[in-house]
Amino acid sequence: MHHAASRAPASGRLLSFTAALGMLCIGLPLSAQPSPAAPGQNHLKEKHAMTTSDISASQALQRTLELIRGSRSVADITPETMQGAFGVQVKKVDPQQFGYGQRLPGNWAFSIMRQEVEGAGRMDLNFDPLPGTKAALTDICDPDFAHFTAELESMGFARHSSHGEHNRWIYDAFERPGMRVEVYPEVARADNGDATGPACVKMVLVR
Template sequence: MAAKGLKGVEMPRQRSRYPDRYRRPARWIVATLFAISFTSTRLAQAEATQSREGGNVHITAERAMRGMLELIRKTSSVVELTPEAMGHRLGLPIRRVSADHFGYAQSLGGGWAVSIERQSTGDAGPRVDLIFSPIGEGHPAATPICTPDFSQFTQELERMGFKRQSSYGEHGRWTYDAFDRSGAHVAVYPLVAGGGAICVQMVLVR
């Protein structure tokens, strides 16, 4: 099943690529992830579109995560977040897909792509997602998306006043850490890297 992406290209829905302890059920992946499993050809087309529209920007994983922290810090309500405010806080050209769906996506190199999106999620209301996704069918090393790592990223949330609570799934497996403060909920999902380092794979903000 394909979906129209942030840059006007067709993108197949993401599937879980990591069968280890951090793997989530397929039904959860379909329900929560906006598809960003680009082919290299589609990424080239997407980046050409972005360049034509005056948004010739290329960011690193670190900049994406630092921008997400800034967005969380300065956004009191996801409901009231506009494309203009999102672009200003992230420092990125935001593309509108529909009235309730807008954001930014690009390839990162090292076999990874990134998207940051605000979209409606039905009765649960709008949500902002930062997602790192492998490109194609490979299993790239997680090192390129591991600065800041999971610990460093989540410590920044705690410094903002968020309270942490770990969530566990089937057989007691750790699935993510939730962070709450008045009016905001953030879920940060981990990805294990070589050598046992824990990286950030997804950040979901309500």
């Protein structure tokens, strides 16, 4: 079994994963008292019945797409719309910082966080191995990068790729009026550098 190390920007990953670790509460899902939905938000609030059960990596990805689909901008992502899309009770730190995190099978953890970064609203979805462990990408690769990003294009986002030094692929960006989504890939590779599976979604930033 081959494992992958993340190539996402260190600053954004550290901020989100630090928050996720604090929210995981030794592996238990977060809980908070539900708040009334704002006008016009019932379509997301009622999307999934509230549950105390953990959600899977696949559900985390699919429900992130639902949240993006139902939002015109990051300002539309509220505790109520996140709670409605994910079917879990989010933890609110303050009106601009809230989210949910839990452990996943296979030594993974995920977090979904809405926060203020450098004065601007941003939502982060992160998958990270639990500290001191190794985790197989196959456990978080349904839907894979291709299928996840195809859904964004179907919502009317224009797509372009971002590359770094030596033309290294960093992420694909998706833009439409009022919203930008960056999807960071991760690919498991053998010792010789060859890919051993499809690209998976490691992190999603919504600005």
